[in-house]
Amino acid sequence: MSILLTGGAGYIGSTVASILKDEGEEVIILDNLTRSKKEYLPNGIKFYEGDIDDISLLEKIYNEEKIDAIMHFAAFIEVGESVIEPYRYYENNFSKAIKFFNYFIEKGIKKIIFSSTAAVYGEPQYIPIDENHIKNPTNPYGMSKLFVERFLESVERSSDVYHVALRYFNASGAYHNFGENHKPETHLIPIILEVALGLRDKIFINGDDYDTVDGTCIRDYIHVYDIAKAHLLAYRYLSNNKQSLKVNLGSGEGYSILDIIESCRKVTGAEIPVEIRERRDGDPSTLIASSNTAEAVLGWRREYLTVDAIIESAWKYHKEKFESSK
Ligand SMILES: NC(=O)c1ccc[n+]([C@@H]2O[C@H](COP(=O)([O-])OP(=O)(O)OC[C@H]3O[C@@H](n4cnc5c(N)ncnc54)[C@H](O)[C@@H]3O)[C@@H](O)[C@H]2O)c1
Structure with missing residues (x-):
């Protein structure tokens, strides 16, 4: 079946x-x-x-x-x-x-x-x-x-x-040769990594006046x-x-856009310039999951426990994709 x-x-x-x-x-x-x-x-x-x-x-x-x-x-x-x-x-x-x-x-x-x-x-x-x-x-x-x-x-x-x-x-993140490759790409991590690879000049942040610690949206990766x-x-x-x-x-942990950019800088060693622009319609300020049901009912356990580990896997995928496209 x-x-x-x-x-x-x-x-x-x-x-x-x-x-x-x-x-x-x-x-x-x-x-x-x-x-x-x-x-x-x-x-x-x-x-x-x-x-x-x-x-x-x-x-x-x-x-x-x-x-x-x-x-x-x-x-x-x-x-x-x-x-x-x-x-x-x-x-x-x-x-x-x-x-x-x-x-x-x-x-x-x-x-x-x-x-x-x-x-x-x-x-x-x-x-x-x-x-x-x-x-x-x-x-x-x-x-x-x-x-x-x-x-x-x-x-x-x-x-x-x-x-x-x-x-x-x-x-x-990415798993072997399966990685984030949306058309159009609007997701944060692949866009930042494209900046790190020199495929984009900078990363635009859509609003830094949200009610969060640093004003940028918080998400759970x-x-x-x-x-x-x-x-x-x-x-x-x-x-x-x-x-x-x-x-x-989800992971139960929230990271702001600035946190993710900082982690990408650490993983890639690239500078990653940033420009703030207006908020985008439809974005909630903070989304963090409780995954208790997944753990208690399905027996789910995460293997990727940090955003650095997630970004490292994505960086490996994007670098290889970039090298093979040359
Ligand atoms: N990427 C995320 O962070 C995220 C978060 C929450 C939920 N989801 C959900 O996960 C699913 C997959 O997301 P993804 O990131 O892999 O998106 P993706 O765009 O990479 O993949 C979607 C696929 O569906 C195909 N498709 C779209 N409409 C179709 C149709 N009418 N008939 C046949 N094929 C069609 C597209 O060609 C594409 O291959 C989606 O349902 C999305 O809503 C994604």
Whole structure:
């Protein structure tokens, strides 16, 4: 039996697919390559190129494969873009996703693992954020993910289809040749590392007047390898339990943008010039996870315990990518 993994050419999906395969799971990938490239796909995994809402392609996949579970990563992921183009986010991340899920639910699939996000919470009422925290997304990206969670809850109420929604905080770092390579890239660590490599002049900080220790936004960084391990545990959980779960994946520690820049300076030895500009719409000031549920219920343990270790892995990946592109 196979796990159908959507978005498997992307940053997190490709890493998870590769690790699942190494752990002996059968995986197949569906991706339309709108935000990635074929060359990012892990070796030795069957790939279907196309959109999650292409019903004739889903029919083909269903007829050719024996699918036991779905891991749904495919989505647009840029907060700023979602504020400017909300329709595209609701369409891709919500409308298409529920059409996709519905197809496989009607075919009898019972296990769904969904890539959700810390962005479902919005501005925190307390820190660290646990899974019961009020959900009040401050941007269409977060809202589109919350809608999918609500859909899956409704499905569970009327059927025996169970899900684990994994709410990642800031996915970061690299695992072997799988690293952060978004198009466009808006995530902090890869952008800073591009400055260190001389591919950008400086790093722009979007606002230094937030209510935080140094005025810049605080986030919780979690290594993509640790995220991948949580998917395996979530799959095993759904194989043994008839109950859905919402699970935060974070470190429980917050780092400001200036902290991350400082750590990148330490790891790379580069100067990394900075320019402050206006706040960006839709950014909460502080997001720090409580990952007690992941630890207590899934038995999850992080292996990457410091941001320096996360940044070192990302730096190795970006340096090698840069060298091989010369
Ligand atoms: N990167 C993070 O820090 C982070 C944090 C929280 C949650 N997430 C979630 O994790 C998932 C993966 O994120 P990522 O960083 O790997 O993003 P990514 O952009 O690298 O990968 C997404 C992949 O999905 C594919 N895709 C998008 N729409 C599709 C569609 N309609 N049909 C088929 N394929 C489609 C893209 O081509 C891409 O390969 C997303 O659902 C995202 O919301 C990411």
